[in-house]
Amino acid sequence: MSASTPPLSGPTKPQAKALNCPKCGAAIVLRSFGQAETVVCASCHSILDAKDPNLAILQQFEIKTSDIKPLIPLGTRGKLRDTDYEVIGFQRRSTQVDGTTYSWREYVLFNPYKGLRYLTEYNGHWNDISICKVLPTVDHNMFGGSSLTANYLGETYKHFQTADANTDFVLGEFPWQVRVDEKATVTDYVHPPRVLSSEKLDKEVTWSIGEYMYGREIWDAFRLPGTPPEAMGVYENQPSPVTTNVTGMWVAFAAFAMLLLALMAGFDMRANKKPVFGQTYRYNRADSKAETSFVTDVFELTGRTSTVQVKTYAPVSNHWIYLNYALINQDTGQAWDFGREVSYYYGYDSDGSWSEGKQNDEVVLPSVPPGHYYLRIEPEADPSLAAIPYTVDVTHDVPVFGIYGIAFLALLVPVVIISFRSYTFERSRWSESDHPPMQLSSSSGDDE
Amino acid sequence: MTQPVANCPNCGAKIVFRWSSSVQTVCDFCKSILVRTDVDLKKVGQVADLPPDSSPIQINTEGKYGNKAFVVVGRILYEYDQGGWNEWHVMMNEGTSAWLSDAQSEYGLSLSSKSQDLPSAAQIHVGQQFTWNNQPYTVSVITPAHYRGVEGELPFQYWDKTDVTFVDLRSESRKFATLDYSDPEPALYLGEFVEFDDLKLKNLRSFEGW
Numbered sequence: 292m293s294a295s296t297p298p299l300s301g302p303t304k305p306q307a308k309a310l311n312c313p314k315c316g317a318a319i320v321l322r323s324f325g326q327a328e329t330v331v332c333a334s335c336h337s338i339l340d341a342k343d344p345n346l347a348i349l350q351q352f353e354i355k356t357s358d359i360k361p362l363i364p365l366g367t368r369g370k371l372r373d374t375d376y377e378v379i380g381f382q383r384r385s386t387q388v389d390g391t392t393y394s395w396r397e398y399v400l401f402n403p404y405k406g407l408r409y410l411t412e413y414n415g416h417w418n419d420i421s422i423c424k425v426l427p428t429v430d431h432n433m434f435g436g437s438s439l440t441a442n443y444l445g446e447t448y449k450h451f452q453t454a455d456a457n458t459d460f461v462l463g464e465f466p467w468q469v470r471v472d473e474k475a476t477v478t479d480y481v482h483p484p485r486v487l488s489s490e491k492l493d494k495e496v497t498w499s500i501g502e503y504m505y506g507r508e509i510w511d512a513f514r515l516p517g518t519p520p521e522a523m524g525v526y527e528n529q530p531s532p533v534t535t536n537v538t539g540m541w542v543a544f545a546a547f548a549m550l551l552l553a554l555m556a557g558f559d560m561r562a563n564k565k566p567v568f569g570q571t572y573r574y575n576r577a578d579s580k581a582e583t584s585f586v587t588d589v590f591e592l593t594g595r596t597s598t599v600q601v602k603t604y605a606p607v608s609n610h611w612i613y614l615n616y617a618l619i620n621q622d623t624g625q626a627w628d629f630g631r632e633v634s635y636y637y638g639y640d641s642d643g644s645w646s647e648g649k650q651n652d653e654v655v656l657p658s659v660p661p662g663h664y665y666l667r668i669e670p671e672a673d674p675s676l677a678a679i680p681y682t683v684d685v686t687h688d689v690p691v692f693g694i695y696g697i698a699f700l701a702l703l704v705p706v707v708i709i710s711f712r713s714y715t716f717e718r719s720r721w722s723e724s725d726h727p728p729m730q731l732s733s734s735s736g737d738d739e
Numbered sequence: 740m741t742q743p744v745a746n747c748p749n750c751g752a753k754i755v756f757r758w759s760s761s762v763q764t765v766c767d768f769c770k771s772i773l774v775r776t777d778v779d780l781k782k783v784g785q786v787a788d789l790p791p792d793s794s795p796i797q798i799n800t801e802g803k804y805g806n807k808a809f810v811v812v813g814r815i816l817y818e819y820d821q822g823g824w825n826e827w828h829v830m831m832n833e834g835t836s837a838w839l840s841d842a843q844s845e846y847g848l849s850l851s852s853k854s855q856d857l858p859s860a861a862q863i864h865v866g867q868q869f870t871w872n873n874q875p876y877t878v879s880v881i882t883p884a885h886y887r888g889v890e891g892e893l894p895f896q897y898w899d900k901t902d903v904t905f906v907d908l909r910s911e912s913r914k915f916a917t918l919d920y921s922d923p924e925p926a927l928y929l930g931e932f933v934e935f936d937d938l939k940l941k942n943l944r945s946f947e948g949w
Contacts, residue, residue, distance in 0.1 A: 324793040324946060326843055328822060342822075375949070403946040404795045405935050406844020424845065424932040426877070426909040466843055467821065494865075495880075 312337060313346050322366065322379045323401045327464035331380075333365075338471070341464060352471035354460060359383055362412065362520070363398055365463045369513030371419060376400035376408055378513075380463035386454040386477070399465060407466055410509065411501065415522035416529060417509050418486060418501035427480075427487055427498050441480040441487055443500065448480030448487045451527045451724045456490075479527060483720075486528035503528050525719040533713035544706045551695050559690045567592060568685035574612060574670045575678045584669035589621055590685065596660045597688040602653045605633045605681040611648075612679060615669040622662045629654060633681070655691055747771060749782050757812045758830045761892035764813070772889065772898045784898045789816055789888045794825050794841050795943045798891045802839075802938040804848050808832040811839065813891030817903070819884040828893055836894045838928060839938075840917075846938065847915060849930025857918065857925040860904050869908065869916070871929060876908035876916045886921075897921070 308321040315335035321327060327341035329349060336354060339346040361381040363369075368377045380399030385392050395413035402408075409420040427443040441448045456477045461469050475492040484503040489496055503526065506519025522529075568590040592599065605612050611634035618627040631654055637646035672679060718728050745754045750769040763774050765786055772784040800811040813828035824842035831837055840847045854871055867878045886900035906918040913933075919926040 325790075326793045326822070402844075403793065403949050404844070404943065422845070425913055426879070426911055428911055 310346055312339065314348055314351070319346065320366070321464065322377055323464050323466070324403055326401065326407070326466050327379070328467050329469045330464045331461045331469075333462055338461065338469065349468075350470050352461075359460045361396065361398065361462065363410070363509070363513050363515060367513050367515075369509075371400070371408065371512050374402050374405050376402050376405075378463075380461070380465045380469075382458055382462070382465075382469065383460040384456045385459050386456050388454060394459065399463065401464075409499070410504075412506075412509075412520075413526065414524060415506055415520040416526035417504040417506060418528070419504050420488075420499050420501035423487075423498040423500050427489075441489075443487050443498075446482050446485075448482045448485070450726070451479045451481045451486075451721075453478040453725060481528045483528045484530040501528065503530060524723070525716060527720065527723065529720065531713055531716045531720075533709055533716060535709055535713075537710050537713045540706055540709060544702055547702050548699060551699055555690070555692060555695050562690040563594065563597075563688040564690075565687045566684065567687045568666075569682070571680055571682040572668070572670075573678060573680045574672055574676070576672065576676065577678075584615070584667055586619075587666040587668065587683070589663050589665045591663050592659060592661045592687050594661060594688065596658050598691055599656045599659045600653060600686040600689040601629075601631070601656070601666075602651065602684040602686070603631050603633055603681060604651050604684075605679055607633055607635045607648075607650055607673075607676075607679065609636050609638075610634065610673040610676050610679070612670060612672040612676070612681060614681070614683075615671070617667040618656060618659070618664055619667060620660075620662050620664055626667075627656050627659070629656070655689060657691070659687075745780050747773065747782075748780055749773075754780060756892060757810065758834075758836065758892055758894075760834075760836065760894060761812070763889070763893045763896050763898065765890055774896050783896070786888050786890070789890065790823070792816070792823065792825070793843075795844075795946070796825070796827055796839070796841055796940070797942070797944050800827075800940055800942045802829075802940040804831070804837070804933065804938065809837065809839075811891075813889070813893045815889050815893070815897060816887040817884040817905075818887045819882050823887065828891065838930070840930075844935065845932070846935055847930050847932045849915070849917060849928040852927045852929045854927045857927055859925065860906075860920045863906050863918070871916060871927065874910055874912075874914055874929075876910050876914075878906055879909045880907045881905075882907065 310319045310321065311317065312319050312332040312335060314337040315332060317332055317334040319330055319332060319339065321330060321341060330339050330341040330346070331337070332339060336352050337348045338350040338352070340349050361378070363378050365378050365381060368375055377400065378398050379401045382397050383394055384397060385394035395411055398410040400408040400410060411418045411420060423443065425444060427441050430440045430442070439450045441450070454477055455474045458469065458471050458473050461471060473492070475490045478489045480487040486501045488499050488501065490499070506522060509515070510519045568587065570587060599618065601616060603614060611632055613630060613632045615630045616628070619625070631652050633650060633652045634648040635646070635650050636648055637644065639645070666683065666685070668683065670681070721728050746752065747754050747766040747769060749771040750766060752766055752768040754764060754766060754773065756764065761775070763772065765772055770786040771782045772786060773780040774783045796811060798811055798813070802809055809829040809831045811827045812830050815826045817824055817826070822843060824840060827839040827841060829837050829839050838849050840849065852871065863878060863881060865878050865881060869876050882905045884903050884905055886903055889897060900921055904920040906920070908916040908918070913931050915930055915932060917928040917930070919928065
């Protein structure tokens with residue numbers, strides 16, 4: 292390895308350069324084959340001019356804490372997007388929002404053929420960042436405030452936050468003139484999982500595009516030991532766990548609901564709803580000392596196997612009656628046993644008037660084959676009732692709508708749960724932005 | 740394609756032109772800058788040692804732009820206060836010349852473009868808009884640069900420069916434009932940013948450890 296300049300073409304391979312810090316003499320490795328503008332001495336924190344063969348000192352900084360360490364050590368290589376990258380630089384930056392300091396870490400990655408790339412990490416949330424090759428456009432707010440959206444490669448990004456980022460700590464190589472305590476105005480626009488950022492330093496604006504990455508992916512890419520720091524909270528461009536398109540889901544739900552309604556209407560029209568039996572009886576306590584069941588006249592169910600509806604009416608008033616029914620097929624002896632209570636109570640208390648129960652009861656028996664049938668009825672009644680009339684009506688082939696209600700709910704419940712999850716996730720995302728959602732009212736805090 | 744052969748007037752080494760329209764070349768051996776005249780080659784200068792650079796491209800690197808193959812035949816190296824960049828002179832397989840710029844591994848391919856009424860350097864400011872070939876461009880940066888050296892074959896004489904001004908213009912697509920104020924008459928180049936992988940480059944330099 293010689294300090295003199297190698298010929299431009301020919302067999303000489305550029306090598307990582309080993310130099311010494313002019314301040315403290317510690318070894319300085321230049322890994323980027325001349326792409327670095329500045330390099331930072333890890334032992335005395337001098338910022339050195341990487342373009343100068345003597346590494347002139349540009350700035351020296353004090354570190355306030357000793358625990359600032361890159362999670363991915365400098366010199367580590369990993370594979371990102373099928374390309375090997377080496378970590379050559381690290382910086383910690385911070386921003387002050389309402390008196391609170393938020394700090395994040397940035398890593399400079401290098402590949403001699405593909406150039407530079409960056410990784411950022413905040414509270415366990417990672418982003419893979421590259422410089423935009425195409426200029427984004429910004430839509431200006433008509434009130435002259437900060438712009439609310441930006442467009443990049445045909446996608447719209449929503450303004451998330453504008454803040455001044457201060458460089459707190461630097462280590463390794465940087466392809467630009469890095470200085471500690473330099474402040475840049477950083478504006479983020481999001482379209483999860485991507486984030487579009489503009490960084491303004493003096494008059495120069497640099498646009499970059501980032502894509503969210505999970506700590507696990509970074510750990511795998513760089514084969515780091517242990518486990519990545521756990522991601523805390525929701526990050527600005529973190530993809531929502533709700534991968535479903537919520538609007539699309541509601542559209543699909545509405546279509547299903549329409550289909551159910553159409554089915555209901557269709558089956559209602561198809562049902563015969565044919566009355567096959569009707570009779571009024573009278574219950575007398577005096578008659579019912581013993582078991583007093585009786586059978587009705589025989590009625591015929593014709594056509595297909597279908598539903599049978601049994602309606603019971605009794606003019607009860609603060610009483611109950613209970614009817615033990617059996618629908619019996621005269622031809623086969625097959626029986627359907629069921630009990631129905633008709634009760635109606637009402638009154639008046641400190642909360643006002645109240646009532647409970649009804650004078651009408653109905654029940655539907657499914658899948659009753661055609662044939663000759665009769666009912667066996669065994670009434671019981673409130674001990675305070677001496678006598679009461681009751682009416683029994685039987686209708687053959689009635690439509691059943693309960694199943695549609697169940698289907699409707701079965702569809703509605705997941706749609707509501709997913710919508711709610713999406714809503715709460717987006718809420719926590721935007722609560723950290725310059726446009727926090729309003730308190731429990733409309734979901735958007737933006738004044739369009 | 741003819742490959743005219745001549746000898747270096749300085750050291751006598753054989754000079755092969757890969758591109759028949761080359762106006763200037765640099766002797767591989769003695770680094771003399773040679774300009775073609777009607778009769779022979781004339782030495783006009785000498786290339787100082789070029790600084791070590793990080794470009795993976797070198798003379799004879801081959802690549803593709805769309806369905807056209809090209810080979811790198813020359814370059815101009817520039818420096819500015821944030822680093823340096825290369826303008827690689829490439830010869831397309833149909834015989835035209837183009838430029839592959841390489842600035843910290845950002846690649847762009849551009850062609851010289853004729854246009855009337857190009858603005859003078861003094862008239863230009865950042866944010867200004869121009870339209871060429873129905874494509875709007877915005878001035879993004881004005882770079883005062885230094886000519887640092889040349890290598891290989893070039894389509895014009897280029898060897899006695901010092902400070903030159905470049906104006907970079909970006910568009911909302913991958914297209915870009917460059918105004919070159921090296922000469923009294925401004926020159927316009929229209930190009931497109933390209934991905935390293937799409938160039939399918941062969942015969943690249945190798946880097947120790949990579």
